[in-house]
Amino acid sequence: MRAAWLPTKFGLGSQLLPLWVPFSQQTSRHPYSSLLRAIRYSRRGTIIESRQFVTSLTRRGIAAPEICFEPKDSQKGIPGHARVVPASPSYFTGKPEFTDNLLFLQDLLRKYQTLPVVQPGQAPRVAWKTLAQYRLVVGEPVKASKYHKIVLLLQRLNHIHPSLLPEDVKSAIAPYKRDVNPHENVPNQRTVDRFGRVIGVGRRKSSTARVWLVEGDGEVLINGKPLVGVFPRVHDRESAIWALKATGRIDKYNVWALVEGGGTTGQAEALTLGVARALLVHEPSLKPALRRAGCVTRDPRRVERKKPGKLKARKMPAWVKR
Amino acid sequence: MASQSCWRCLLRCPPSIYPGNRLFSTTPAVLAKPLKAKKSDQAFGAPKKGVKSLRIKKKVAGKSTGKPPAPGERKAIRKRIVLSNTNALEVKGMQDLSNENMADEEVRGTVVGLPGPLVDRLRAVEAFRTGQGWGLFRRPGVLMRGDSLEIAKALEGVESEKKTLRRIYTGERRSGKSVILLQAISMAFLKDWVVVTIPEGQDLTNAHTEYAPLHSTTPVQYVQRAYTASLLSRISKANAPILSNLKTSLSHKLPIPIPRDTPLSRLADLGVRDPDIAWPIFQALWDELTSTQAARPPIMLTLDGLGHTMRDSQYRDPAFKPIHAHDLAIVRHFVDLLSGARSLPNGGAVLAATSASNVPSTPSLALALSQRLHSTTTTSSQQQTLSRLKPIQRNPFIAYDERVLQSITPSVDIVELQGLSREEARGLMEYYAASGMLRHKIDESFVTEKWTIAGGGVVGELEKASVMGVRV
Structure with missing residues (x-):
């Protein structure tokens, strides 16, 4: 058997x-x-x-049945x-x-x-x-x-x-x-669409940027506004187009982006990543240059949570004698 | 221990309580030593609750030994206009702005210097403003951008045809609105026009100068005598070479008698000396300047910060209602000329510029400008490109100011200043480099980078990104 x-x-x-x-x-x-x-x-x-563990005769009524030594039909x-x-x-x-x-x-x-x-x-x-x-x-x-x-x-x-x-x-x-x-978990391959656009999505802190990159001459519109209208600080403006600047492509592409969430710095650096990802679709060979410029890896840091007993994530309350 | 004076004894006053007792003292009260403070009980034992006995911070912040600035010194520093930087290099081969080259296509995209005498006159009319970066370079220079050449040509036409150019410059922050006014004023000076400026519209309406109702006006207008005197002072100082050659030709009813054939500079100075008669003198001067009975030069009238003059002022009437800015005599004078209610018979230009940084809430002006800028049948010929300002729809829930809407007539050109072209940006940056303020090779990629960072060549942002941003 x-x-x-x-x-x-x-x-x-x-x-x-x-x-x-x-x-x-x-x-x-x-x-x-x-x-x-x-x-x-x-x-x-x-x-x-x-197995019979009960010896008392009085408990036989509730004890298990006795062993049947006769073979059952299924075991004949x-x-x-x-x-x-x-x-x-x-x-x-x-x-x-x-x-x-x-x-x-x-x-x-x-x-x-x-x-x-x-x-x-x-x-x-x-x-x-x-x-x-x-x-x-x-x-x-x-x-x-x-x-x-x-x-x-x-x-x-x-x-x-x-x-x-x-x-x-x-x-x-x-x-x-x-x-x-x-x-098997591979991201979908982005391609240039029929209008010559590539969408790239970048995130930083709690900001999300969707960037459409087309070949052009260095015009930037973010949420429908020019760069100066969105970022008063020059540093943030440079951050937003850093991927293009680091690769010397500012005058080759136009940027049209939607960015939401977070603060100014987060938005600017979300744009960096979004622009870099879109640029990689146009020119995949720029990946090493972009990596050297720090535009490829998503910065995973977020706000550290507040802990009980602390004023902020790590700040302790001021020491008092008693 | 029982008190020495028992309770019953308190009923009788002890001798020391008698005030008369002090009369016998020969020591004046002032010479008496102050009582020593009672020694604290806290010298030993546990500290009292709430008393901080442990001092963790050992160092006490040292008091600064420097002298605090004198009253008004900080404001003077803030308002000071520096026009020269001796550390900057002299730019070789820089042309000066002149009558010949102001409308010349050759100078497009280059920086031209402002000649010395002109600078003094521009200072007198307060055309320079702080924060425009004049102090970065060896001497003042202006970029001849497309709009500069356009206004130069327009002024030429005005001069030959004796018409009035009415124009409002608007645009985003740092787009060069005030500097284009300065350029227009410079051109007017070079053309020997008479220049009258209101350097900041806010000064007229923020209730910082005294005001008084003007008799025999309905509705009542208000005159600002001290401001009028300073206005006359600016006119007289800046236009002295021209006004001293012009003599009065009309008879005026003035509080003081003036002889015939008085030079107009003398007339203005009379008003400067006595603010009480400044307004009648200003009116007389204006009548003389716009008189057609004698040869008079064209006039340029400018106002910066238009928004403040297109709303209720901070002044109050006797019923404590806000006075509309258009009821102030000087503002009214300007607005009438801007809207076309009055004209300049000898030709001239009335220019105004909005401000994007010191901008009061003026929905009516914003609506009027937006409608004109976004209308398909725009009268201004230079609006070829799309406006960068957001279109505004008329809001049915806002009470718009009809006086403001009607003052922006179709005869007023609305010009929106946009970013520089790349060629202009390159010219400007070459000037920065030649001045030694920008140490970088000026090539195509560098110019494009800065142009993009400056939001499409916004000139002030270009300066910020390339010259002011290099501070280490």
Whole structure:
């Protein structure tokens, strides 16, 4: 009987099936199969349903029923001398689930090691489960070095050419992938629209700027106003067009922007980022120059929250004697 | 311990309470030493509640030993107009503004110097203002931008055809409205016109000079005698070379007798000396200047800060109602000439400039200017480009001032000053560099950068970004 190797849902290996197939005859192992807990049978083939701890005769009325030694109808075919053995040979190791998983993946790799592989780095990018996530799934104190062995196997399997990847490999490595693949989270590619505009969005502090950049001769309109109408400070005006200034492109583009939220500095520096991102669509080769000018990375700093017992985020009240 | 005087004894006054006792003292009270302050009980023991015993700040801020400025000194520094910087370089090859080159296309986009005598006369009419950056350069110079050449040509036409040019300059902050007035005044001086200026409209309406009702006027007008005297002083000082050659030709009814053939400069000086007769003298002078019976030069009349004269003034009438600025005699005189109610028979120009930094709330003026600037059938020929000022719709919930709306007649040109062109900006920046105030190679990219930072070549912002902004 091969009921133990029926495919089960990953991580939910709690089907209680009686097994008596000797270990030597098992040809494949299922991950987490040791979770299939063996049920102990008595020598006589009866299931011990409960144990009698009550000795008092007066309590027999509410105690569990007595053991029925007669075989039930469902167990008629089972020979009485069968001994229940663990579902997995790893049952007696310290970390049976992990051992099963490792052996299963090793078997799989041995089976498919002749399949052609892609060049290193050409395989589809996959984020494997982190050690913490894996430990949560298996519920065992797996060491990092041990899990690394699994990850190496997974990477090797992932390098099998995608067009030839067998179904069982696919299904075997799928449970090890993170639920959300961060490598698939790529921003939409901006393009120049039919009017020659590119929109770039920049943020700084609590300001947001939407910048439309077109080829032109250095005119700037922000919220429908000229630069001097928006930023009285020369420094802020320079910040707003810093991406163009740092790359010597002021006289090549016109800026039309909408900026909202935050204060003057935040708005000016949100515009810097917005202009830089739009400029990168027009001229992607400017990226190193813009990075050197500090226009590529979003400054993640925000106002630090106020804490209880303090006047501001960190300011302490003045010391008083008493 | 019981008191020495028992309660019963208090009924009788002790001898020391008798005031007569003091009469026997031979020590005058003033010579007596003041009583020593009683020693504090706090010399020992815990400090009293609320008394600060721990002084964390060891240092006490030292008192400044410098002398505080004398009364009026700070204001004098604030109002002082510096026209020269001896550290700046002399710009070689700079032309002076003259009759020949003022309308010449050759000087477009270059900075021309103001000749020395002209500078004195401009000072006399208070055409220079603080914050215009005159003190940055060796000597005063002005950029001949497109609008400068345009006004120069217009003044030429006025002179030949003896008509009156009426114009209001408006535009955003630091766009050069006051300087274009200065340029027009300079040109008028060079053309030997008579120049009458009101350097700041606010001075007339903020109730800082005395005022009095003018008899035999309905509705009542108010005359500001002291201001009129200072106005006459400006006229007399700045136009002395011309007015001294002009003699009275009309007979006037004045409080004081004046002989015939009095030079007009002498007439003005009479008004300067006695503010009580300043207004009649001003009227007589104006009649003389606009007289057609003798050869009279054209007149240029200018006013800066128009907004303040287009609303209620800070003055009050006897019923304590605000006096409308147009009821002030000097403002009325100007507004009549601006709107076309009065004219200049010998030709001339009436120019006004709004202010964008010292701007009172004048919805009527704003509406009138906006309607003219954004109307499709604009009369001013130079409005080729789009106005940068926001269009204003008539608000039904605002009571507009009809007197103001009617004073901006279609005969008044509205000129909005915009940013410099790149060529003009380049000329200006080359002047900065030649003066040694801007140490940078003036090339295409640099000019464009500053032009953009200056919001599209707004001239004051250009100066701020390139010359004033280099302070370390």
